[in-house]
Amino acid sequence: xxxxxxxxxxxxxxxxxxxxxxxxxxxxxxxxxxxxxxxxxxxxxxxxxxxxxxxxxxxxxxxxxxxxxxxxxxxxxxxxxxxxxxxxxxxxxxxxxxxxxxxxxxxxxxxxxxxxxxxxxxxxxxxxxxxxxxxxxxxxxxxxxxxxxxxxxxxxxxxxxxxxxxxxxxxxxxxxxxxxxxxxxxxxxxxxxxxxxxxxxxxxxxxxxxxxxxxxxxxxxxxxxxxxxxxxxxxxxxxxxxxxxxxxxxxxxxxxxxxxxxx
Ligand SMILES: Nc1ncnc2c1ncn2[C@@H]1O[C@H](COP(=O)(O)OP(=O)(O)OP(=O)(O)O)[C@@H](O)[C@H]1O
Numbered sequence: 001x002x003x004x005x006x007x008x009x010x011x012x013x014x015x016x017x018x019x020x021x022x023x024x025x026x027x028x029x030x031x032x033x034x035x036x037x038x039x040x041x042x043x044x045x046x047x048x049x050x051x052x053x054x055x056x057x058x059x060x061x062x063x064x065x066x067x068x069x070x071x072x073x074x075x076x077x078x079x080x081x082x083x084x085x086x087x088x089x090x091x092x093x094x095x096x097x098x099x100x101x102x103x104x105x106x107x108x109x110x111x112x113x114x115x116x117x118x119x120x121x122x123x124x125x126x127x128x129x130x131x132x133x134x135x136x137x138x139x140x141x142x143x144x145x146x147x148x149x150x151x152x153x154x155x156x157x158x159x160x161x162x163x164x165x166x167x168x169x170x171x172x173x174x175x176x177x178x179x180x181x182x183x184x185x186x187x188x189x190x191x192x193x194x195x196x197x198x199x200x201x202x203x204x205x206x207x208x209x210x211x212x213x214x215x216x217x218x219x220x221x222x223x224x225x226x227x228x229x230x231x232x233x234x235x236x237x238x239x240x241x242x243x244x245x246x247x248x249x250x251x252x253x254x255x256x257x258x259x260x261x262x263x
Contacts, residue, residue: 002027002187003159007057010043017043018211025159030181030188032202034195036232040211041191042083045163048189049080061158075103079157081148081165090135093128093147094119100154122150125180141168149177160188166197199223199246207231223247
């Protein structure tokens with residue numbers, strides 16, 4: 001198992017933010033962590049990239065407890081696109097992407113040819129190569145997001161953690177990023193709010209509610225009308241995609257609105 005959340009719990013004061021979470025991500029799998037606002041998705045991911053220390057349980061990569069490893073070593077195992085990854089420092093795009101190689105460099109050595117080639121390929125795959133010399137602070141939200149994904153990719157981590165990676169991205173770049181994840185065989189734990197994209201992009205979905213795992217399985221097993229009602233409080237229709245068969249959620253906003261309005 002590439003990534004194991006092994007009975008993870010997180011408390012803040014008297015509040016239990018995540019409770020006894022067991023979740024596995026097999027090598028080469030993309031697992032989507034979904035759930036309503038405040039259900040504990042980001043809190044869970046923060047434990048994996050070590051921005052937060054769990055109050056109980058452990059995060060294991062290839063069986064190794066991350067908390068027991070030096071930061072540099074866990075940075076070679078886990079690469080993350082975080083919600084707090086935006087910086088005030090006006091590095092260029094090229095410099096920002098190159099920072100992803102730091103965990104692999106010995107001492108203060110400069111990038112070698114292999115590192116530079118990885119950066120070039122990651123910038124091309126995220127379609128930011130033409131921005132290489134630009135300062136990141138001058139980029140649009142979507143451009144900056146793609147640069148930060150490129151930085152996580154060049155880290156060549158065993159496990160990629162992506163917290164709402166499609167934020168700010170237009171449809172082309174949302175689909176490009178999620179297709180690339182699957183095609184490149186990355187092992188990834190990803191939070192997504194768009195359940196249709198999540199069903200299309202992920203091998204498995206894990207649903208959180210109130211900091212607890214409600215269910216996990218293939219999109220077909222998980223994404224049911226009953227789950228949408230019980231966990232998200234949404235009445236919707238779930239149909240199989242006509243080409244792929246993966247479940248897709250159809251909403252009837254008209255009737256949902258009419259029921260709640262006093263016209
Ligand atoms: N340091 C903290 N102290 C107290 N409560 C916290 C703290 N950090 C997070 N929370 C609470 O924990 C809950 C889970 O937050 P989290 O950010 O993990 O949710 P999420 O599922 O990622 O939500 P969203 O979909 O809105 O991004 C929320 O109710 C949040 O307010």
